[in-house]
Amino acid sequence: MKAFTYQRAGTMAEATAALAQVPSAKLIAGGTNLLDLMKLEIEVPSHLVDIRDLDLSRIEETADGGLRIGALVTNTDLAAHGRIKRGYGVISRAIVSGATGQLRNKASTAGNLLQRNRCPYFYDTDQACNKRLPGSGCSALSGVSRGLAVIGTSASCIATYPGDLVVALRLLDASVETVDAAGRTRTLPVADFHRLPGDTPEIETALAPDELITAVLLPPPIGGTQIYRKVRDRASYAFALVSVAAVIQEDGTGRIAFGGVAPKPWRVEKAENALAEGAETVVSIAFAGATPTEQNAFKIPLAARALASVLAEAKGTTDAV
């Protein structure tokens, strides 16, 4: 690990000022992803700003009947929160399908938005990777690509966004609240938070360098049967090959988002209009224009089967009610 300086920030202004003033400063909360990457010297921050003391660990009701989730709320606390379990079950389900108890106890809500991809060529510093070293090329394109993205990719990068929670947040039209070093706040939809790789795969989010995530905002609950189905190589503690987040209403309408298939949570709203026509049709619309490799082409039929299973489960639940 490269040496760094360290600061425990007492206020948000202190934290964002450090981001603005110190070259390659990084915020650290749970650290489960950042420290792993620092050990491998893939992340080499010159300065760490520990934000554990900031007052960002609360879950509060908003005026419109939604929830404001503080950036530092842990995955465990979020999954276990009464209002989340009651109104936003797909969030609890998505969280507990990922990582381990130990990691979920440390991992923060904002850190989940910012977690880096798990492409093996990003992690192997002997390989070419445009995310890690812009312009070096992409070893994944001609390499082992079974777990990588099938849509939203570019000739520069085929890495996936690896998380589960954010797939559920995208499904629920959540938004991200931030503050910058000048004290300016803004709110942007989760849908616009992650960038597709294009020619600049090293730029992964819409955040400015001096911007701090303060909260995730949830609209009021939308009811329905909420399901998160994750297909993976092990029954526990594995990243998704394909995941499906769904809210299905009693009349059969609903929302669908996919994880493990793209550089960001993949939701195509117009595909949801075809829910009555079944999973195959929804997937054919949601994955139109996909450019899978020979090794990961299986993900598209797998997505259709996972969605079919989710729709059957939702129908069963609805019939039982």
Place this chain on the structure above:
Amino acid sequence: MVNGEGRAFDGDLRTTLLDFLREHLDLTGTKKGCDQGQCGACTVLVNGTRINSCLSLAVMHVGDEVTTIEGIGTAADLHPLQQCFLEHDGFQCGYCTPGQICSALGALDELRRGVPSHVTAELETSVSPTPAEMRERMSGNICRCGAYSNIQDAITQFVGEAR
């Protein structure tokens, strides 16, 4: 604080909590397996919550209460869960055991607090520490010897005795 004793940290900022415990405090009960948060051998309790000590910086725990296996039981005064591991041969080489014990205690506390798991059927009802629940909740602790079924039996007995 580590196991109830005040401890000062003034080492290299890069020191993980795991290395601080083992190399600075000589608390070698906590084990280093993968050093990447994948195996769970380094699991300790921080303010009562289980974490991977390899993926946390010592400097970030100033003011925290850390409990390692040395603070849970000793050879002369075993924790009841350690006794259950002995009775059920919940280990072979024993390298993963301190992490398994800390993790199981943390997992049972999470269950009491209403934290759901991937195999929990209903989110809003209370959850019992069934074998299926504990297997899922212990998936962050790898046992290279494959003593899983005995670890499961040890935890099941401990849960029964605790009732």
